[in-house]
Amino acid sequence: MSPFPSSASPTEDWRHLRLTVVDGVATVTLARPEKLNALTFGAYADLRDLLAELSRERSVRALVLAGEGRGFCSGGDVDDIIGATLSMNTAELLDFNRMTGQVVRAIRECPFPVIAALHGVAAGAGAVLALAADFRIADPSARFAFLFTKVGLSGGDMGAAYLLPRVVGLGHATRLLMLGDPVRAPEAERIGLLSELTDEGRADERAAELARRLADGPALAYAQTKALLTAELDMPLAASVEMDAATQALLMNGEDYAEFHAAFTEKRPPKWQGR
Secondary structure (H helix, E strand, O other): OOOOOOOOOOOOOOOOOEEEEEOOEEEEEEOOHHHOOOEOHHHHHHHHHHHHHHHHHOOOOEEEEEEOOOOOEOOEOHHHHHHHHOOOOHHHHHHHHHHHHHHHHHHHHOOOOEEEEEOOEEEOHHHHHHHHOOEEEEOOOOEEEOOHHHHOOOOOOOOHHHHHHHHHOHHHHHHHHHHOOOEEHHHHHHOOOOOEEOOOOOHHHHHHHHHHHHHOOOHHHHHHHHHHHHHHHHOOHHHHHHHHHHHHHHHHOOHHHHHHHHHHHHOOOOOOOOO
């Protein structure tokens, strides 16, 4: 995402989520616990715009996406979204579906790692938000459900048909997206959908620990690694190795690369600057 701002001023008034930033770690909490953090039109728009704003500011070095209450996110709100879409025309529906996809692109394209801290349900759009994150840390109560076919829609929603086969393979992705059956945390770990399975109730804690580790590390190296992982998914090998070479040449001119050598020589930990 571009770091160059437009005329619109940054805002701290995010009405559909809760944001805290401490020492380079942002925590974005979906905060409708009475609705299992079901998403509204405003929640989608806030997530899209918040990620763009944090990307421009370049002060955040890691982000945790979490849900308040009994679960992570139950997907789109049945009344506020599903009911409302029944009265929309095709152009309006296309605008809405493009917006939900923009949220996923924003998670994949922001220049900092995103960690989904999961407990309870991650269903529908909630499952795709978690899927789009760079890391998924869950406790044993977590369960995924890509429910789209169960409401008569395509399982390929919000980029799920692109991302999920690349995470768990085509066979598992076909089963999860076509049938929409829930996948509990132990199976999710077995098929590669989870980065880490924690003890009960520790997902938020472990996500915060990982975010702190990432925020204290070489931010530019992490950002470029994330960018290459996304960009090279569809590249032939020749293009990938050329992009890798160009990226490494740029980073070898960076301050962090020189700092590693100095720290190694002086037998001390590196002081990463993200430059």
